[in-house]
Amino acid sequence: MSPCSDFKQKFNITDRLNQKVEENLTIKHKFQKDLTRNGFARDRDRILFTNAFLRLQHKTQVFPNEMGDHFKTRLTHTLEVSQIARSLARYLSVDEDLVEAIALGHDIGHAPFGHEGERSLDDIMSGKDTLGMDNIISLNHGGFKHNYNSIRILDVTQPKFIEINGLNLSWQVLEGILKHTKIRRHKSNECNECGKCWDINRFVSDKKLINRLSLKYDFSVTLEGQIVAIADEIAQRQSDIDDGLRGLPKIKFSCLSKEISDKSCEIIKELENSMDKIIFHEKEKNHLQDCCDLLKQFIETLKQKKQNNELPNFHKKESLIRNIIEYFILDVFATTRYNLSDEKHNIILQNSTQRKNLLLENKIVKFSDIALKMNNFIDSYVKKQIINSFEINKYDGKSRYIIKQLFKAYYNNPLQMPDYALKRLEKQIRENSEIYSIELKGNSSSNKKLVDIKFEDGEKNEIISLISTLKLEKLNDNIVNYDIIPNICEDNKKNTFKRIDGISLEKLASEDEKFLKCLLENNHAYFSTICDYISGMSDNYAKKEYNDLY
Numbered sequence: 001m002s003p004c005s006d007f008k009q010k011f012n013i014t015d016r017l018n019q020k021v022e023e024n025l026t027i028k029h030k031f032q033k034d035l036t037r038n039g040f041a042r043d044r045d046r047i048l049f050t051n052a053f054l055r056l057q058h059k060t061q062v063f064p065n066e067m068g069d070h071f072k073t074r075l076t077h078t079l080e081v082s083q084i085a086r087s088l089a090r091y092l093s094v095d096e097d098l099v100e101a102i103a104l105g106h107d108i109g110h111a112p113f114g115h116e117g118e119r120s121l122d123d124i125m126s127g128k129d130t131l132g133m134d135n136i137i138s139l140n141h142g143g144f145k146h147n148y149n150s151i152r153i154l155d156v157t158q159p160k161f162i163e164i165n166g167l168n169l170s171w172q173v174l175e176g177i178l179k180h181t182k183i184r185r186h187k188s189n190e191c192n193e194c195g196k197c198w199d200i201n202r203f204v205s206d207k208k209l210i211n212r213l214s215l216k217y218d219f220s221v222t223l224e225g226q227i228v229a230i231a232d233e234i235a236q237r238q239s240d241i242d243d244g245l246r247g248l249p250k251i252k253f254s255c256l257s258k259e260i261s262d263k264s265c266e267i268i269k270e271l272e273n274s275m276d277k278i279i280f281h282e283k284e285k286n287h288l289q290d291c292c293d294l295l296k297q298f299i300e301t302l303k304q305k306k307q308n309n310e311l312p313n314f315h316k317k318e319s320l321i322r323n324i325i326e327y328f329i330l331d332v333f334a335t336t337r338y339n340l341s342d343e344k345h346n347i348i349l350q351n352s353t354q355r356k357n358l359l360l361e362n363k364i365v366k367f368s369d370i371a372l373k374m375n376n377f378i379d380s381y382v383k384k385q386i387i388n389s390f391e392i393n394k395y396d397g398k399s400r401y402i403i404k405q406l407f408k409a410y411y412n413n414p415l416q417m418p419d420y421a422l423k424r425l426e427k428q429i430r431e432n433s434e435i436y437s438i439e440l441k442g443n444s445s446s447n448k449k450l451v452d453i454k455f456e457d458g459e460k461n462e463i464i465s466l467i468s469t470l471k472l473e474k475l476n477d478n479i480v481n482y483d484i485i486p487n488i489c490e491d492n493k494k495n496t497f498k499r500i501d502g503i504s505l506e507k508l509a510s511e512d513e514k515f516l517k518c519l520l521e522n523n524h525a526y527f528s529t530i531c532d533y534i535s536g537m538s539d540n541y542a543k544k545e546y547n548d549l550y
Contacts, residue, residue: 004092004093004094004223004337004340005092005093005094006358007094007222007223007340007358007360008093008094008095008223009040009094009095009098009172009222009223009224009357010357011038011040011095011098011170011172012039015039015170015171015172016039016168016169016170017168017171017206017208017209018163018164018168020163021161021163021164021168022168038095038097039170040095040098040101040170040172040173041097041101043097043098043101043167043169043173044097044100044101044104046160046167046169047101047104047105047108047154047167047169047173048104050108050153050154050158050167051158052108052109052153052158052536053075053104053105053108055536055537055538055541056073056074056075056078056107056108056110057074057075057538058073058538058539058540058541059073059074059075059110059111059112059113059114059538059539060073060074060112060113060114060117060395060399060539061073061074061076061077061114061239061243062114062239062240062243062386062387062392063243063247063391063392063395064113064395064539065539067247067391068246068247070246071243071246071247072239072242072243074107074110074114076239077107077235077236077239078103078104078107080235080238080239081103081106081107081228081231081232081235082100082103082104082231084231084234084235084325084329085099085100085102085103085228085231086099086100086103087329088227088230088231088329088333088336088365089224089227091329091333092223092227092333092336092337094223094224094227095224098172098173098176098222098224099224099227099228101169101173102172102173102176102177102180102224102225102228103228103231103232105150105154105169105173105177106147106150106176106177106180106228106232107146107150108153108154108177109146109147109148109149109150109151109152109153109535110146110149110150110535111144111146111149111403111534111535111537112399112403112534112535112537112538112539112541112542113395113400113402113403113539113542114399116396116399116400116403117399117403117535117542118145118146119400120399120403120404121144121403121407121531121534121535122143122144122145124144124404124407124527124531125141125142125143125144125527125528125531126140126141126142126143126144126196127139127140127141129404131404131407131408131411132408133408133411135471135473136411136471137472137493137494137497137498137523138494139497139498139501139520139523139524140196140199140501141202141524141527141528141531142198142199142201142202142203142524142528143196143197143198143199143202144198144531144535145181145183145198146181147177147179147180147181147183148178148183148198148200148203149203149535150177150178151174151177151178151200151203151204152203152204152532153536154166154167154169154173154174154177155167155169155174155204155205155206155209156203156204156205157424157532157536165205171209171212171213172222172224172225174209174213175212175213175214175220175221175222175225176220176222176224176225176228176229178213179217179218179219179220179225179229180220180225180228180229180232181229181232182218183197183198183215183218184197184198184218185197185198200215202524202528214359217361219360219363220360221359221360221361222357222359222360223336223360223364223365226360226363226364226365227365229365230332230365230366230367233328233367233375234325234328234329234332236379237324237328237375237378237379237382238321238324238325240382240386241256241320241321241324241378241382242317242321243386244382244385244386245317247391248385248386248389248391250385250389251385251386253313253316253317253320256320256381257302257316257320259381260302260320260374260377260378261302261303263373263374263377264295264298264299264374265299267295267370267373267374268292268295268296268299271288271292271369271370272292275288283338287334287335287338287368288368288369288370290334291331291334291335291369291370291371292370294327294330294331294334295327295370295371295374298323298327301319301323302319302320302323324378327371327374328367328371328375331367331368331370331371332365332366332371334368335366335367335368335371336364336365336366339364339365339366340364402542402543402546403534403542405546405549405550406534406542406545406546406549407530407531407534409550410530410533410534411471411526411530413467414455414467414526414529414530415455415463416549417529417530417533418533419455419456421529421532421533422455422456422529424529424532425455425525425526425529426454426455428521428522428525428528428529429450429451429522429525430451432518432521432522432525433449433450433451433518435505435514435518435521436511436514436515436517436518437449437450437451438450438451438469438479438480438515438519439479439480439481440453440462440466440469440478440479440480441465441478441479441480447480448462450466450469450522453465453466465478469519469522470522470523470525470526471523472493472497472519472520472523475493475519496516497516497519497520500513500516500517500520501520503517505517
């Protein structure tokens with residue numbers, strides 16, 4: 001039996017935050033007793049049947065789909081990650097359903113236009129980009145990162161149940177999705193509450209979930225989560241090369257193949273030289289030698305295909321892509337098995353009355369040192385030759401412009417967004433009213449509470465006042481008793497709000513501070529509603545919206 005099988009996650013109903021909502025979901029019939037479908041399989045299916053998953057087919061991976069039908073999209077990339085991850089899960093004897101659920105959901109939070117769309121929204125939501133508008137106060141609203149947004153979609157904004165938000169997925173799925181890529185802007189040892197990292201509190205609402213995400217670890221604490229993270233790496237390496245060979249005339253197969261072969265020989269030579277200078281334990285030495293032999297075999301296979309003049313270039317390219325995937329899978333399988341049998345790797349043992357699962361305290365699913373160098377080389381090649389190319393940068397520039405213009409349009413007039421987005425904003429305003437109940441100045445003797453104004457059927461003047469308040473504009477004109485708060489005026493409003501923004505709700509000392517905190521939370525709700533709407537768009541829909549608006 002594989003040593004990994006001891007780490008296989010076992011689903012328990014307590015792995016979901018809300019157990020009651022699950023009680024009456026399935027049809028009650030004796031046939032159900034003949035079916036074997038664990039909770040992780042249910043999670044996978046819930047993700048697969050969401051609208052957010054469907055939209056991945058029209059979201060950019062690297063090359064825009066307008067360049068052709070044969071370039072990778074977020075959907076095809078997701079399916080490739082799922083396949084690689086399921087293969088590794090089977091080889092390592094862990095839960096394939098859990099791995100597939102994490103893989104299918106890992107990129108569901110991506111914005112339109114790939115990473116450029118993500119960076120644009122991150123700049124806006126972290127206060128770096130005020131869209132060229134002087135009236136926007138530069139506040140950090142938690143930033144934007146696709147893995148955090150994936151959690152937000154699956155736990156907050158994707159509707160499924162009447163009683164609760166989100167899909168009620170198990171914590172293992174959400175934790176694995178969050179940690180398939182980095183969760184901090186800096187290395188963990190360099191980041192000490194810098195205030196600039198992505199704020200998990202801005203993406204999820206349930207503190208119980210936050211406690212289950214093991215945020216002190218940058219990597220997933222389940223073997224299944226770590227498998228998906230490295231499967232994502234493998235899928236990216238091969239797909240970027242595949243798309244680059246197809247879409248960029250300057251990238252030639254013969255040149256790329258030679259560069260990979262030369263780098264592989266260099267890595268092997270470095271290892272063989274170090275074998276004589278560094279003292280390795282016999283077990284470690286044997287593992288490194290096996291990994292070295294694997295790379296040699298990869299080079300040999302590559303050379304055979306390259307030298308076969310009878311093979312057309314298409315088949316040579318397909319062989320290269322296939323061999324890259326196979327090489328990395330075999331290396332990760334062998335290295336993970338070696339790491340789990342090595343006594344220096346510790347585990348966390350979490351006990352509860354209903355389940356016992358082994359959770360990892362270290363990153364176990366890895367490339368060997370040899371494969372890591374090869375991975376870094378291919379990654380560097382992709383960034384220099386593909387990501388920095390004229391063709392990609394031209395598209396990225398247009399993408400960034402569209403995202404910013406859409407955000408500016410909805411910021412200036414949120415009524416251009418659909419009803420469901422405005423309903424979500426109204427809900428957040430209701431929740432924030434528990435901090436402080438804000439009243440707007442009425443046209444008559446009666447004033448109206450902020451929470452009572454509706455976008456759908458409110459009076460025009462009331463809606464205009466509401467929007468101005470959400471944007472932190474004309475507060476003296478719109479809010480009852482705003483002028484009685486000391487030291488607040490347009491000149492120092494920005495500094496005052498930044499000071500209050502840094503204070504947690506629990507530490508607010510006075511009614512004045514609660515009042516200002518409520519204004520800030522409503523401002524955040526305004527920004528996040530626009531961000532949620534834009535980030536959920538496909539590339540095609542974002543371009544259509546831009547054309548309709550401008």
